[in-house]
Amino acid sequence: MQLQQTPKITVDTRLTREAAELLAKADIHLNGRAAWDMQLRKPGVPERAFASGNLGLGEAYMDGDWDAQQLDEFFCHLLRARVADDVRPMRLAFHALYARLFNLQTERRAWMVGKEHYDLGNAFYAAMLDPRMTYTCGYWKDAGNLAEAQEAKLDLICRKLGLEPGMRVLDIGCGWGSFMRYAAEKYQVQCVGVTISKEQAAYARGMPGGERLDFRLQDYRDTDEKFDRIVSIGMFEHVGHKNHRTFMEVAHRCLEDDGLFLLHTIGKNKRHSTCDPWIDKYIFPNGDLPSLGQIGDAMDDLFVAEDLHNFGADYDKTLMAWHANFEQAWPRFAAQLGERFHRMWSYYLLSCAGAFRARDLQLWQWVLSKQGVLGGYERVS
Numbered sequence: 469m470q471l472q473q474t475p476k477i478t479v480d481t482r483l484t485r486e487a488a489e490l491l492a493k494a495d496i497h498l499n500g501r502a503a504w505d506m507q508l509r510k511p512g513v514p515e516r517a518f519a520s521g522n523l524g525l526g527e528a529y530m531d532g533d534w535d536a537q538q539l540d541e542f543f544c545h546l547l548r549a550r551v552a553d554d555v556r557p558m559r560l561a562f563h564a565l566y567a568r569l570f571n572l573q574t575e576r577r578a579w580m581v582g583k584e585h586y587d588l589g590n591a592f593y594a595a596m597l598d599p600r601m602t603y604t605c606g607y608w609k610d611a612g613n614l615a616e617a618q619e620a621k622l623d624l625i626c627r628k629l630g631l632e633p634g635m636r637v638l639d640i641g642c643g644w645g646s647f648m649r650y651a652a653e654k655y656q657v658q659c660v661g662v663t664i665s666k667e668q669a670a671y672a673r674g675m676p677g678g679e680r681l682d683f684r685l686q687d688y689r690d691t692d693e694k695f696d697r698i699v700s701i702g703m704f705e706h707v708g709h710k711n712h713r714t715f716m717e718v719a720h721r722c723l724e725d726d727g728l729f730l731l732h733t734i735g736k737n738k739r740h741s742t743c744d745p746w747i748d749k750y751i752f753p754n755g756d757l758p759s760l761g762q763i764g765d766a767m768d769d770l771f772v773a774e775d776l777h778n779f780g781a782d783y784d785k786t787l788m789a790w791h792a793n794f795e796q797a798w799p800r801f802a803a804q805l806g807e808r809f810h811r812m813w814s815y816y817l818l819s820c821a822g823a824f825r826a827r828d829l830q831l832w833q834w835v836l837s838k839q840g841v842l843g844g845y846e847r848v849s
Contacts, residue, residue: 504544622651
């Protein structure tokens, strides 16, 4: 995005000097010349960052108090150097403790993310996403653009599941229905999808090809039918660690004994960590990224892990493509959403791109079976 024209300022305080020393560990300089350097526009940015971590840093960015020409590279440098480990604001301790002790993804609270994030408007997401409206990581192995990467991801999932005509498939967290429509069209399967977003459900039901598709506005915990295959693409991040086992139990009871379950989820590298407070407040309320160990605990004695595939680096490319689309479409939404939203959404997309680029976040596809595939499961790529 273009930097605003507010002139840079120079502030010499103790916290500014401390911030400069920390940022230098990541080769980031205050008011420096590199594209990833932090440009201070107003005083108080270091104070807000030291007091509230990324919550304060993100809000200061939304307020226009600082900029970086390449925000994605700023975060890649920052996270790769683990600078955040040296900033532990006391006021965030309650946020971490609350998330650890309480179930923030109960059946009542689970609908919050649908209303606050996914119901922003179908026109907005259609402008940002690929033509199929796929709001998850693309598979860029042989893809040259976003549409190709998303179609490659959908086909990869279908092939990993071994879909055959007539199979009945459950999609937990079906979004705008991109997987279901693709699977029904290309593999002639019957699909049931559940979502907690009214906008997504309305969009999906209005698309053609509905004779094989059943979109339901409901919580995943209310599903109790048998399916040959189950898929969940980018929804497990909203389940919450206190509900991981419940989620796996739902999948287990709904899957035929000889079926396969593919779980596609963002993941974190450290078990005992909480959601970023800025992301929680402004983007994904009550989100909770799982670790490898937490997923393993949740499926213990329920599923056999047939395959685990990490292509998290592809999320960097996906997010950068979304950001390019967002910037191109922004003039259509500027009057409705305002400049603070523009900066907020850019911060979201570009900071996440930097996190995946730094390998601070992962993207996993698990293939699970109830009893183990006789003779072994053959990896599909």
